[in-house]
Amino acid sequence: RARAPPCWRGAARRVRTLKRGARREGASAARLAGMGASVEEVRLRVGGMTCAACSAACERAILGASPAVGGAAASAVSGDAVATLLEGEPATEEVQRAIVQAIQDAGFEASVAGANGSVGGQRGAGGGPARAEGCNGAAAGGAEAKARFVVTGMTCAACSASVENALRKLDGVTRAVVSATTEQAEVSYDPRAIEPAALREAILNCGFGAEAAIEIGERMVDLEVKGMSCASCSSAVEGALLRVHGVEDAQVNLLAGAAHVAYDPALTGVRDIVAAVAEAGFEARPAAAGGMGGDVADERTKGEVQMWWTLFRRSCLFTLPAFVVTSICPHIPAAHRLLDDHVGPFRLHSVLMFIFATPVQFWVGMRFHTGAIKALRNRAANMDVLVSLGTNASYFYSVFAVIYGAFTSFQDTDFFETSAMLITFILLGKYLEALAKGRTSDAIRKLLQLTPDLATLLELDKDGSVLSEKEIDAALVQANDVLRVGPGGRVPCDGVVIHGQSHVDESMLTGESMPVAKGVGSEVTGGTLNGHGALRVRASRVGADAVLSQIVRLVERAQLSKAPVQAFADVVSSIFVPVVVSLSLITFSVWMLAGVEGLYPDDWRPKGTDSFLFSLLFAISVVVIACPCALGLATPTAVMVGTGVGATHGILIKGGEALEMAHRVTAITFDKTGTLTRGRPSVEVFEEHAMLAHDPSLTRERVLALVGAAEGSSEHPLASAIVNFCRREVAGRSMAKLGVENFEAVPGRGVKCDVDGTTMLVGSPAFLQLEGVNMERAQQFVSECARFARTPIVAACNGVFVAAFGMADPIKPDASAVVSGLEKLGIEVHMITGDNRATAEAVAYAAGIDPSNVRAEVLPGGKAGIVADLKAKGHVVAMVGDGVNDAPALAAADIGVAIGAGADIAMEAASFVLMRDALSDVLTAIDLSRTTFKRIRINYVWAMGYNVFMIPIAAGVLYPCWRLRLPPMLAGAAMACSSVSVVCSSLALRWYRPPKVLASVRSGPDAMHRVDGSALADAVLTDELLDDEHGSDSSVSAFGEREDAPLIQNGQATASSARWGALAPV
CATH class of the missing domain: 3.30.70.100 (Alpha-Beta Plaits)
Known part of the structure; x- marks a missing residue:
């Protein structure tokens, strides 16, 4: 664009x-x-x-x-x-x-x-x-601002290190992170001390290109404007844009035919902005479809590939004839004689080679020379320095040899072809490397392609009837637009279904293979695929607020961040070039000294070479075979691919540090409710009291209606479950007619109110007992609930106990398999919960967690303390929670894993965000981290091993025994291949497959059954949900006693009998 x-x-x-x-x-x-x-x-x-x-x-x-x-x-x-x-x-x-x-x-x-x-x-x-505002919207005036730049021309870790050092030296810069792989720099700075223009200038002075990056989260849009021919046209467009209510700023560039608009999305949208330009008599459209900048990044990658390919073709234009002259013509007698002829004082062979090599050296290869000069000017050294040093040494020696030999008896042995072929091979390697590096961002590119190009906009009347519909660019969708999503179509943006039913395939975002049913009121995510039904959707989040945009932004930032292991490569890269140059000088000195002293026979030297040239060839081979790029690419390319693969499986990783730390996890702690269990309690057992028979007015339906009406005013999860049960049992016929008065919620206990003239008490047995209700007849039910890990909720009408509900929260079906899989990885599995011991151990038994690793009766604030205790014992701890009340523990852990985040992917406390509510993704996240860092180790072994083994071979250590040496041109080819091989190694992560988890739940030895006879092996107590009206002190029994006090004195089991391995009736 x-x-x-x-x-x-x-x-x-x-x-x-x-x-x-x-x-x-x-x-x-x-x-x-x-x-x-x-x-x-x-x-x-x-x-x-x-x-x-x-x-x-x-x-x-x-x-x-x-x-x-x-x-x-x-x-x-x-x-x-x-x-x-x-x-x-x-x-x-x-x-x-x-x-x-x-x-x-x-x-x-x-x-x-x-x-x-x-x-x-x-x-x-x-x-x-x-x-x-600072760059990218950061507030100034004392607050820290952030700027992002697209930095072009970096080839290795030494390049990014030189840019980082230059930026960090600037006054006002507090932090700078530069990635050669993503070609991006992120700088935190004080806007009172320095401006983004100075930051960009510092990057340019390092010898690299720099442009301000458009942040995906910005409320800005770039437009392509057609029809402008003069300054008055651009002024008219700018004026039209500024008159739009909600447009904060507009800049129009006549020469580029572009407009840059900042706007408030709460007041206006892209469609209104485009319409304003159209009303002014010009044609406008968003410059990047979807407004997410994906086209820009893609064009940049394609531009880099095209640049290297163009340079390689130009180099081949001269290198191939040079190869023919050097390698083929000497074997053709007539051609050989012709090349030995002289043109003035110079041999024709030398003249032709000079003509072919010079354009390659100073036209095609100028990029390396300018890069080397700028690097040295900034007291840094990178691959450009090595390439420039090696090619210039061979080229200028050849020039000297030809000129000196033309006027003396010196035999003018040149090797112009060495410099030309070196540059050609390196350009080929860079082209292949650019192709491979482009594939590392395939995950982001695929995510960007999920959004459809067009959307069907509906115009509705007051009654909701469709007046008209038209297709618009998906980038023009605004909040509150009503869109039609046809069968098989993709959802253009996040929204809420207002009409229709269908199943939506969300696998491309969450990894969930089964389509999800959607109806009126259901939320849909942009980029997901609709099934066979037609939906009418009201847009809620568009542009930068959409889930897809947030995912792409999070993945991009993760790929920009550095893993701690990258520090090793940065240190090595900072001294790599000086060490290699020193080794090259040592190699030259040793071979030169050996030749002068006659320490090796003359037949070791190729025909036509003397000791100086023989030594110089070894030195040049050492310079050009060394490859700092492979070392610098080992970590970032693997992190890029790994984070991208995670995103395709619904696992969002917030940076290389989190990815590295996860592979070292030795202990993992799970919250119980909503994490190991479904977090959706239900009524498993209902028991009406025999007293109902003595009061004809209190029928079963009447009691359920009264309880349902009383609980209907509560927002507690257990209350919602009871209301749903009552509504289902009485079909909602009488509940809606009952009026509720004097409603009072008692935190941690229950509720009391007047319903249709009846005083209702609903809550824990202890609550009703404190209110003076005789609970003797409820003891048997409460005892059974305690033995089988259920939460008892009881109800009283006018002070008389009338009904009891046994509440349970089913454990997730894959919990046991995930725990087993984590233990096989050598990870200790712990559980932290606010529930009582009986509940916690029931869940632990079902999930297969060792009871000694269960921490029960823990307040939300105490979870972080337990995590800290595990860390103090030397564990690297991961905390898994649903984010509801786990934020302190998630932040305290080395790795915080937020499960079932859905659209809330920006949880600050979490290092990993799992889109799905599936425990198997926890195992996948740990396994992916370990697989990624296994690949990083392989990359380092290859990069280090390549340099450790190839540099001595290039220096000639094998030559005395086997007469094996690497000519400079082959050394250059080997160097080019090393970087490509490292990138391809990282790309192998694209074939990662998550471990298979089979759903299985352990049953107790005498599993209690529901009223209908179905097994309750997957049902567990949910006292942790009792933190509001229905909550209970986990250290107190149903009747206010200590938990270890007997509930019944007739031989029935106490609440404390529900322990590990003791779930059967006593």
């Missing part, structure tokens, strides 16, 4: 900041650190600026025009300039004339376009205007 020149983008960003402040007035000032007095700005039209140097000169002129000027920004392409005045300084005509005169004195044309005030805030530290 068309992009504005960097000089315009940097200046336009500054202009945009000031304009945004002017429009937002007080709101902008509130964002800045400290509420300063309002300032005014003068907007100008400046002619004659052609580049960034011009705009900088204009800015300097404005700053020196008047003491009232506090800041300036100018754009060479748009011809705009803004002068920001100091606090309290008015934009008088005198000041405006002074500014215009200063610009004209600098050699430009200038006129005042307008002046306005109320740019709330204070000036920056540098005297310029305070930035209302």
Whole structure:
């Protein structure tokens, strides 16, 4: 897509900041650190600026025009300039004339376009205007801002290290992370001390390209605008955009035919913005479909591949004839004689080789030489230095030999072909490496392709009837739009079903193979595939807020981050080139000394070479065979592929550090409710009291209706389960007619209220006992619940016990298999729960967890303490929870795993976010981490082993015994292949398959059965859910006694009898 020149983008960003402040007035000032007095700005039209140097000169002129000027920004392409005045300084005509005169004195044309005030805030530290927002929307005024750049030209870890070091040396920079693999840099900085333009300049000074990256989370859109022919056209488009309610800023570039718009998604959307341009008489469309920047990254990858391919073809254009002259013609007598002829003082062979090698060396290979110069200028050394050193040594020696031999008796043995073929082989390797590296981001590319190009927009009347429908670009969908999703179509964005029923395939996002049923009220996710039904969906989250956008953003940031093991490669890479050059000099010195001293026979040297040339060939081979790239690519490529593979299986990994730490986990702790169990309690057993027979008005249906109405005012999960049970039993006929008065929820106990003139008490047995209800007849039921790990909920009408409910929370079917799989990996499995001991051990038995690893009766705040205790014992701890009340424990653990996150993928406390509510994904996450780091070890073994073994061979250690040596051209080919092999090794992770988990749940030796006779082996107690109205102190029994106190004195089992291996009736 068309992009504005960097000089315009940097200046336009500054202009945009000031304009945004002017429009937002007080709101902008509130964002800045400290509420300063309002300032005014003068907007100008400046002619004659052609580049960034011009705009900088204009800015300097404005700053020196008047003491009232506090800041300036100018754009060479748009011809705009803004002068920001100091606090309290008015934009008088005198000041405006002074500014215009200063610009004209600098050699430009200038006129005042307008002046306005109320740019709330204070000036920056540098005297310029305070930035209302930092790059990518980070707040300024004391808050840390973040900037992201696309950095091109990096080839290895040494390159990224040199950029990092340059950025970290800048005043105001607090953190810098650079990845050569993703070609991105993320910088945290103080916007009062430094601006993004200075950060970009530092990267450029390192010899690499840099452009500001468009963050997926930004509320911005780039438009392609057609039909503009002059400055008035661009002004008309900009004016139309700025008049749209909700547009915060708009910048139009006439030359590029593009517009950059910042907007508030709560007030407007892309479709309204495009419509405004159309009303102005121009055609506009989003520059990147979906607005997620995927096309830009894809074009960048394709551009890199195309660049290396073009350079390789150009190199072959000269290298192939050179190869023919050097390797084929000597075997053809006529050609050999012709090449021995002289052209002046020079042999024809030498002249031809000079003609073929020079373009390769200084035209095709100039990229390596300029990169080496810039690296050395920044006191860094990378692969470019080695390539430039090796090829220049061979080329200039050949030039010297030819010239010197032409006028002396010296035999002019040249090897121009060595430098040419070195560059050719390296370019081929770089081309193959770029192809392979492009495949490492396939996961993100596939995710981006899930969103359909078109969406069907419906226009409804007040009754919900369809008035019209039309197809629009999916990028134009706005919040609250009603869309039709036909059978077999993809959902354009996140939304809620308002009409229709179907099954939706969510496997591409969550890894869930079975389609999920969707009906009215169900949430659907953009990019998922609809089944056979037709759905009408109201858009809820679009653009950057959509789940798919969040996933892509999270994966991209994870791929940018470094794993701690990468530090080893960074250290080695920082000294790699100096060490290799030193080894090369040692190799040359040893062979040269041996030749001079006659320590080896003359027949060791190839025909036509002397000791100097013989030694130089070994030295050049050492330089060009060494490969820092393979070492630098070993970790980031594996992390990129690993995080991408995780995303395709619904496992989102927040960075390389989390991925590395997960493979070292030795202990894993599970929360119980909602993690090991389904977290959805249900009524397993219902018992009505015999007292009902003595009161004809209290029929079974009447009691259930009263209980259901009482619980209907509670929001507790157990209450919801009882309401659903009562509604199902009485078919909801009488519940809706009953009025509820004087409702009171007693935390940790239950509820009491008046329902249709009847005083109702519903809650734990202890609660009813405290309220004066005689609970003697409930003891048998409570005892049975305790023995079989159920939660008893009892009800009383007018002070008389009438009914009891046995509540259970089914354990997940794959819990036992997952626990077994984790133990086979050598990981201790623990469980932490707030439930009582009986409940906890019942769950542990069903899941196969050792009872000694069960921590029961733990408050939410105490879970983090238990995690800390495990860490103190030397364990690397992972905590698995559903995120409801596990945030402290998730944060305290080395690895926090949030399970069943669904659309809430941005949990800060979690290192791993599992989209599905499936325990098997925990096992997959650990296994994927171990597989990825096994691959990283293989990569390091290959990269280190390659250099350790190949450098000595290139230095000639095998030559004395077997006459084996590596000519420089073969050494270059081997070096190129080493990087490709490491990337291909990482790509092997794409074939990762998760371990298979078979659903199985252990049953007790005498599993209790439901009323209908079905087994209750998968049902467990859910006292942990009793943290509100129905909660109970886990240390207190149903009647207020200690848990180890007997509930019944007639030989029945106590609550404490439900222990490991003692689930059968006593």
